[in-house]
Amino acid sequence: MEKLKRAVKEIAYAQDQARLSKLHLSLIPFLSFASSLYGVVLSLRHALYRSGFFSKHRLPVPVISVGNLTWGGNGKTPMVEFVAKFLADYGISPLILTRGYAGGDEAKMLQRHLLGGPVKVGVGVNRMATANLFFEKYGYVDCRGSKFSEKTYLDQKMESHISSEKIGAAILDDGMQHWSLCRDLEIVMINGLMPWGNHKLLPLGPLREPLTALKRADVAVVHHADLVLEQKLKDIELVIQEIKESLPIFYTRMAPSYFSEVRNISIKVHLGAVHNAVVLCVSAIGSADAFVQVMEKIGPIYVDRFDFSDHHSFQIKDIHMMRERLRQLEDRFGCQPIVIVTEKDYDRDREILKHLHPFQVLVLCSEMQIISHKGCNEDTFKLLLKELLEE
Ligand SMILES: *[C@@H]1O[C@H](CO)[C@@H](O)[C@H](O)[C@H]1NC(C)=O
Numbered sequence: 590m591e592k593l594k595r596a597v598k599e600i601a602y603a604q605d606q607a608r609l610s611k612l613h614l615s616l617i618p619f620l621s622f623a624s625s626l627y628g629v630v631l632s633l634r635h636a637l638y639r640s641g642f643f644s645k646h647r648l649p650v651p652v653i654s655v656g657n658l659t660w661g662g663n664g665k666t667p668m669v670e671f672v673a674k675f676l677a678d679y680g681i682s683p684l685i686l687t688r689g690y691a692g693g694d695e696a697k698m699l700q701r702h703l704l705g706g707p708v709k710v711g712v713g714v715n716r717m718a719t720a721n722l723f724f725e726k727y728g729y730v731d732c733r734g735s736k737f738s739e740k741t742y743l744d745q746k747m748e749s750h751i752s753s754e755k756i757g758a759a760i761l762d763d764g765m766q767h768w769s770l771c772r773d774l775e776i777v778m779i780n781g782l783m784p785w786g787n788h789k790l791l792p793l794g795p796l797r798e799p800l801t802a803l804k805r806a807d808v809a810v811v812h813h814a815d816l817v818l819e820q821k822l823k824d825i826e827l828v829i830q831e832i833k834e835s836l837p838i839f840y841t842r843m844a845p846s847y848f849s850e851v852r853n854i855s856i857k858v859h860l861g862a863v864h865n866a867v868v869l870c871v872s873a874i875g876s877a878d879a880f881v882q883v884m885e886k887i888g889p890i891y892v893d894r895f896d897f898s899d900h901h902s903f904q905i906k907d908i909h910m911m912r913e914r915l916r917q918l919e920d921r922f923g924c925q926p927i928v929i930v931t932e933k934d935y936d937r938d939r940e941i942l943k944h945l946h947p948f949q950v951l952v953l954c955s956e957m958q959i960i961s962h963k964g965c966n967e968d969t970f971k972l973l974l975k976e977l978l979e980e
Pocket residue numbers: 656657658659660661662665690763797875
């Protein structure tokens with residue numbers, strides 16, 4: 590299964606189909622057929638929503654959707670967290686509505702980061718039902734309009750400590766294809782390292798929707814922009830602008846902050862701790878390349894990698910394979926290698942990686958940052974959110 594998943598991904602992101610292996614080529618007709626079928630279902634679904642056959646629901650608070658057009662690794666979860674923190678700083682208690690994928694790693698990570706604050710995380714496939722449960726439990730306030738302006742910002746903040754229970758906005762995690770809920774702002778995340786693969790629909794390509802879906806977006810965000818060549822960023826911008834010229838485009842990156850110990854996540858370790866070490870990057874995330882590149886920049890003497898498919902939950906046999914690799918590294922370099930995982934990997938299963946003892950296992954903790962470019966920066970991004978809320 591792991592092999593098949595990898596093959597499908599390789600096809601979707603292949604630069605040149607002629608260079609694919611026999612196995613890959615044999616899969617293509619099947620994938621093409623499935624891809625066309627998927628396209629038909631998609632248009633049908635879209636048409637049904639447009640004609641009003643499927644009804645759209647409106648929540649009583651502003652809704653910000655953070656979505657993606659392609660497979661993971663596009664910074665969706667960090668963006669959800671960024672928006673949630675912005676709202677919380679603003680004195681608004683946001684409700685994050687997330688579907689909760691295999692293992693719920695992303696939801697667990699959000700909950701761990703936002704613990705103790707006014708942000709609530711609702712996990713469930715039916716986001717409307719989840720939202721209603723939370724509204725019943727905590728109540729809600731519609732912060733749009735006069736009540737929310739710069740002048741009253743501080744008062745609002747003071748007051749919010751008292752009334753922070755009431756939900757003032759909703760953030761739809763992976764909301765792009767979730768058409769049944771109306772949204773006030775649509776943020777689309779794009780992985781700068783592999784923006785659209787072969788431009789084909791799933792499963793032949795990585796696209797969940799044709800690129801023209803960008804028309805529905807209010808903001809496009811190119812994630813991992815710091816790891817992408819200038820020319821490639823320009824190409825991405827051209828594609829976006831061809832579809833929607835007025836779409837504001839922001840660049841983001843993951844900035845590593847520190848490591849945490851897997852055996853006790855409250856122990857923080859300085860990034861410099863790996864400077865003279867050999868590290869093995871182990872991950873089951875959407876964009877392992879970005880993770881490995883960030884680790885290389887931190888500057889260990891040698892970086893090895895072990896990639897699994899997105900959301901894969903590590904099994905004991907995987908742990909054995911990792912140990913095997915670690916022993917090889919130890920023989921080769923004469924020092925004990927350190928295992929580095931991402932937060933998502935840690936949160937998927939907080940126990941299994943402890944089985945790598947006595948090898949040290951560290952979690953790379955990072956924070957999303959908006960990179961300033963062409964007048965688009967953190968301030969203008971926040972302004973955009975503010976305008977939405979003040980409408
Ligand atoms: C978006 O990201 C989620 C979570 O990583 C993933 O499961 C889903 O397939 C992605 N959707 C898109 C649009 O690819």
